[in-house]
Amino acid sequence: MSASSPSALGPVPSLDSLRAPLPAETDVAIVGGGIAGAALAFYLARAGVEVVLVDRGELNREASGTNAGSFHLQLAIHQLSGAGTGADRDRLLADARLSLEAYRLWQELDDELDGDVHLHETGGWMVAETPEQVQVLRDKHELEQLAGIETEVVEGDALRERAPYLSPRVLAATYCPTEGHADPLSVTPLYAVRAAEHGAQLRTHVSVQAIDHHPDQPHRFTVRTDQGDLRARRVVDCAGAWSGEVAAMVGLRLPVRHEGLHVNVTERRPRLLPSMVQHIGRRLTLKQSSQGTFIIGGGWPAPAVPLPQRYPTRWQSAAGNVAVALDVVPALGDARVVRTWSGVIVFTDDMSPVVGESELVPGFFACIASTGFTFSPMFARQLAAQMSAPGEHEPFPERYAVDRAQP
Numbered sequence: 001m002s003a004s005s006p007s008a009l010g011p012v013p014s015l016d017s018l019r020a021p022l023p024a025e026t027d028v029a030i031v032g033g034g035i036a037g038a039a040l041a042f043y044l045a046r047a048g049v050e051v052v053l054v055d056r057g058e059l060n061r062e063a064s065g066t067n068a069g070s071f072h073l074q075l076a077i078h079q080l081s082g083a084g085t086g087a088d089r090d091r092l093l094a095d096a097r098l099s100l101e102a103y104r105l106w107q108e109l110d111d112e113l114d115g116d117v118h119l120h121e122t123g124g125w126m127v128a129e130t131p132e133q134v135q136v137l138r139d140k141h142e143l144e145q146l147a148g149i150e151t152e153v154v155e156g157d158a159l160r161e162r163a164p165y166l167s168p169r170v171l172a173a174t175y176c177p178t179e180g181h182a183d184p185l186s187v188t189p190l191y192a193v194r195a196a197e198h199g200a201q202l203r204t205h206v207s208v209q210a211i212d213h214h215p216d217q218p219h220r221f222t223v224r225t226d227q228g229d230l231r232a233r234r235v236v237d238c239a240g241a242w243s244g245e246v247a248a249m250v251g252l253r254l255p256v257r258h259e260g261l262h263v264n265v266t267e268r269r270p271r272l273l274p275s276m277v278q279h280i281g282r283r284l285t286l287k288q289s290s291q292g293t294f295i296i297g298g299g300w301p302a303p304a305v306p307l308p309q310r311y312p313t314r315w316q317s318a319a320g321n322v323a324v325a326l327d328v329v330p331a332l333g334d335a336r337v338v339r340t341w342s343g344v345i346v347f348t349d350d351m352s353p354v355v356g357e358s359e360l361v362p363g364f365f366a367c368i369a370s371t372g373f374t375f376s377p378m379f380a381r382q383l384a385a386q387m388s389a390p391g392e393h394e395p396f397p398e399r400y401a402v403d404r405a406q407p
């Protein structure tokens with residue numbers, strides 16, 4: 001790897017190496033240079049595995065670089081839907097336990113990557129405005145306690161005292177002291193730089209267009225790109241919102257769909273919000289950055305358009321998202337929104353991630369998660385451990401199975 005100008009990250013892979021010709025072959029080809037792909041490249045290369053990562057655009061340009069940067073450790077509304085059945089309760093408990101593992105990884109990440117991912121452990125509120133929502137908070141708090149996640153239900157005077165910025169409309173809230181946020185613009189580049197230092201080859205502006213499968217050859221896959229062919233023993237689908245298209249290239253159907261999401265940011269304001277705020281029943285995540293701006297998101301839609309266009313933002317989403325924020329934190333009333341942007345997120349139909357190796361197409365792996373800024377580093381580390389020492393680690397739970405959506 002040649003180095004260009006130094007930065008806070010240390011030497012940055014030069015454009016020459018990112019745009020160098022593709023190698024002819026590799027052990028592992030990773031498709032996608034977001035947080036999942038870059039983290040996986042790092043953990044594999046560090047374990048001595050030969051890796052080539054390709055992305056059709058720039059690294060960190062899609063969901064991983066456009067997200068809101070929150071760690072969501074409390075169980076959220078999309079996870080809780082249908083929580084009544086035993087199976088759902090087991091899933092929620094397992095999800096909550098995973099959150100703890102993800103949290104521990106994030107705490108170690110600066111040291112592991114020898115850099116600064118701008119981790120701020122600010123704590124987080126999840127608020128309720130109706131008696132029904134308060135009950136959901138209580139139920140989820142019970143599950144979180146069982147799983148070992150520290151949360152508490154706060155209401156009445158105690159809530160007013162501890163969070164005077166919350167509107168009187170807020171009847172109760174759960175507080176989780178270990179939630180917070182990190183910088184989406186730092187984490188993936190840092191993983192990528194450290195992966196390259198360990199020998200991973202990263203290539204941008206390489207679009208994967210087809211994958212040929214030759215099960216009887218040592219290099220079981222030929223990854224066909226607009227920059228030539230790459231033969232690989234193993235392929236990992238880290239293509240996020242487009243992971244279904246990449247899996248379809250080897251004949252697999254993944255249980256994924258994607259949606260455009262809208263985010264807003266305001267001008268800088270004096271310090272008001274020490275902790276992140278989410279809503280248990282309405283689409284809101286809200287936090288004040290260390291620069292003083294408020295980042296307002298929570299899942300408002302951005303309409304889909306064909307590539308290479310980027311999903312546009314909509315005034316309806318900006319207005320709707322800001323209206324919920326004002327209902328919850330009225331003091332935002334005089335903060336002007338100065339920028340909006342969109343990103344494309346992948347959702348799995350059953351809320352579980354897609355991580356591991358396909359049994360139908362051995363050698364084809366996936367690493368895909370919806371709350372992926374929080375969880376992808378952990379899944380990437382677990383997957384890298386399995387791939388670098390096959391058979392020596394606990395297999396992933398059945399509900400993560402890559403093949404589970406096959407007809």
Ligand SMILES: Cc1cc2nc3c(=O)[nH]c(=O)nc-3n(C[C@H](O)[C@H](O)[C@H](O)COP(=O)(O)OP(=O)(O)OC[C@H]3O[C@@H](n4cnc5c(N)ncnc54)[C@H](O)[C@@H]3O)c2cc1C
Pocket residue numbers: 031032033034035036037054055056057058059060061062063064065066067068069070071072206207208209238239240241242243246261262263297342343344345346367368369370371372373374375376
């Ligand atoms: C607006 C928004 C807000 C979010 N907020 C949060 C949050 O606060 N907290 C949280 O935990 N998560 C959040 N998420 C989710 C999180 O950002 C994603 O789950 C995570 O970034 C997914 O990472 P990834 O690497 O799997 O995918 P991506 O970052 O999307 O990367 C996939 C890469 O694959 C490449 N690719 C696709 N097809 C091909 C191909 N054929 N050939 C070559 N390359 C290809 C793409 O160019 C892209 O770079 C948010 C997402 C969005 C969109």
